[in-house]
Amino acid sequence: MQTWTELKEIQPLAGQMLVNSFKKNRISHAYLFQGPEGTGKREASILFTKGLFCEQLDGAEPCHQCRNCIRIDSGNHPDVHWIEPDGQSIKKEQILHLQKEFTYTGMESNQKVYVVVDADKMTTNASNRLLKFLEEPTQQTTAMLLTENGQALLNTIRSRCQLLAFQPLPPHRLQQKLSSEGVSESNARLLSALTNDLTEALDMNKDEWFANARKLVIQLIEVLQSKPNEVLLFVNHQWMPHFKERDQMQQGLDLLVLWFQDLINQFVGREEEVVFVQEREKREQASMQWSRQTATDQLSHILEAKRKINQNVHPTLVMEQLTLYLKR
Amino acid sequence: MKFTIQREQLMESVQHVMKAISSRTTIPILTGMKLEATAEGVKLTGSDSDISIESFIPAEEDGIVYVEGIEPGSIVLQAKYFPDIVRKLPQSTVDIESDNRLNITIQSGSAEFHLNGQDAEEYPQLPQVHTDNSFELPIDLLKSLVRQTVFAVSSSETRPILTGVKVQLDEGELSFTATDSHRLASRKLKLENGNDQTSFSSVVIPGKSLTELNKILADTEDNIEISVTDNQVLFRTKHLFFLSRLLEGNYPETSRLIPEQSKTVVTMGAKELLNSVDRASLLARENRNNVVRLVTKEGREIEITGNSPEVGNVVEEVEADSVDGEDLKISFSAKYMMDALKAVDHDQVKVEFTGAMRPFLIRPIDDDQILQLILPVRTY
DSSP: OOSHHHHHHHOHHHHHHHHHHHHTTOOOSEEEEEOOTTSSHHHHHHHHHHHHHOSSOBTTBOOSOSHHHHHHHHTOOTTEEEEOOBTTBBOHHHHHHHHHHHHBOOSSSSOEEEEETTGGGBOHHHHHHHHHHHHSOOTTEEEEEEESOGGGSOHHHHTTSEEEEOOOOOHHHHHHHHHHTTOOHHHHHHHHHHOSOHHHHHHHHHOHHHHHHHHHHHHHHHHHHHOGGGHHHHIIIIIHHHOOSHHHHHHHHHHHHHHHHHHHHHHTTOGGGOSOGGGHHHHHHHHHHSOHHHHHHHHHHHHHHHHHHHTTOOHHHHHHHHHHHHHO | OEEEEEHHHHHHHHHHHHTTOOSOOSSGGGGEEEEEEETTEEEEEEEOSSEEEEEEEESEETTEEOEEEEEOEEEEEETTTHHHHHHHOSSSEEEEEEOTTSEEEEEETTEEEEEEEEOGGGSOOOOOOOGGGEEEEEHHHHHHHHHHHHTTSOOOTTSGGGGEEEEEEETTEEEEEEEOSSEEEEEEEEOTTOOOSOOEEEEEEEHHHHHHHHHHSOSOOOEEEEEEOSSEEEEEOSSEEEEEEOBOSOOOOOGGGSOSOOSEEEEEEHHHHHHHHHHHHHHHTTSSSOEEEEEEOSTTEEEEEEEETTTEEEEEEEEOSEEEESOOEEEEEHHHHHHHHHHHOOSEEEEEEOOTTSOEEEEETTOSSEEEEEOOOOOO
16 A cells, blocks of 8 residues: 555545645644554554655655655654564553653654554553653654554543544455455455455465364364363364464464354344355254354353453463353 | 775774664664765764764875775665674775675775675765854863763653753853752853854753763864754764754753852862762761761861761761851762762862752852752751
8 A cells, every 4th residue: 555545445534534634734643543454554654654754745645755755664764663562562661762762852853753553562551651742742743553452542542642443344345356366255255354454364365274273163163062071172182282372372263253253143144244154054053052142152252262362361271261161 | 885995094983983883773774884985085874863973084184095996875784793894804905895786895905795785875864064053162171061060960761851961052151051850060161262143042962972972082172063953963073973862842940949149158178078078978878868967067167977877977077168157957968969079170169058958059169160059858
């Protein structure tokens, strides 16, 4: 996404608002871009930063060729600061560094920009520090916080930013794109439900690990239905060896969420929304066994498990607890 | 870009510039060193974004040729390896050449290095110097100005503006002020070349930058030119440019803090006072604040005591040259007092007290340009 026009294709509302703030010269001191992965938040923040620094700005459209634009792309602009999670979270020290940076005058101009990627991953300490200079912005400083989960930020931070919601891309759009890239229809459905990003989806499609992950999820459901007593064995022998890393685990749980979502979709008669198209038989079987209410409860248990994984709870324990809930 | 350069000269410049380069930087290009060749000579630049140092090697000076065969151009190369390469080259001349694919060849005698460079366009642009907003000063004088004030800057980041030294030039009078809100150091200086036109409203230069500057400058009586731009300050000697970013924000108004009158005035030798406070603080150091106590006695005697209940106490009576005004008992931080006395740098000092709960001043007897102010400590 190189231009605002391209951005506006996928984010008509947010794109237009940002362009207008340029045109009317009403640039806020802090923006909060919230929206799911792959919705163009990072691209928007780069475009916006370029808009502030570009030497040959055409309306709101940066030139992408001047020194400033090139250096923003390469991360070498001295007055643009990117804060990204260092490991699991954004640490206090990173914000401290930023804070120090902003007590100094700019290196080249007095215009300064900072972008906090995955702002919801800030530790409480870091958030409170950031709050301090969100409250008292120095002159010509623009903050952009990018997050997938705006609700996870402190209220006090949210209230000090201009909120811009980045809409999830309509799944069928990506689905069409994937189909045109030669991905089978059922896979395209599943992938577009999992991610908004075309390249990531294509990577996942080729990935053998992902194919196995999908198989395992289906197997888990089977075990839950037919042999609930063996489910702990299944988790220990099959599931855990495959989902070794935390983010792999998250992906497995995402797949599980989709499956239960399908079940609920079937209950309410929205067959067209179903993701695991091929698993119709198993779903019907499941709908005999589990009521709509149970399925909803189970969904919330899975989401709870996802949260625990993020909080560094031991994955095996999380999984065991989850399956115990699910087989009830 | 291509040139042949004397290794000695290059080594010296590289060492200067390396002082500004830090390996821990968030901007990748700043791990590099910029080389720029023009018809006049070669310029090296290093920066950690807070301070930047430029070192210039002229093509020719006083008839001695340092750089030959210059083809203009510029490149950024890895600062991690360059100094060692230059140091270990076998011959006294070095050929440096870069091509348009950002490859650098360093050749000296039979040794040849190939390094990958980065585009000089990516390097931060240092501000252009506005010569109309500058003034000159002998280097040793600047160094003493810095030395006498910079120790008083705040080390805590809670009020970032106080980590800097306020520099102001007003009607030919230059003033440096630093405070950490418990003490204040200030030094004024009438500029000799009487250029009344240059004046800038105060700028705040980070204390860290000034300390660094003092380390780099040699003690000479050559002049240094100081220019202030919107967001940076430039110190320029003949071949060395030192740039520092400024601190943003308003420096607190300090002139009102300085008491106009005094109730007790003590004059005495700076060295005697310093030594006796030093002795008193030996025991007081165990105490949390390193507090010593000063009491005026009969005649010209003053008593300085340090007390730390777990360890013991120390009492010393010293004779002042004169003690005028009310009797006084006051406690203060020994460290602040010693810092101030060292900075005053005169044989005889005058200490002006305005009661036990009010700040007091330390000045040299015959020089009102230097001023140190300390807040007392409340003791029970």
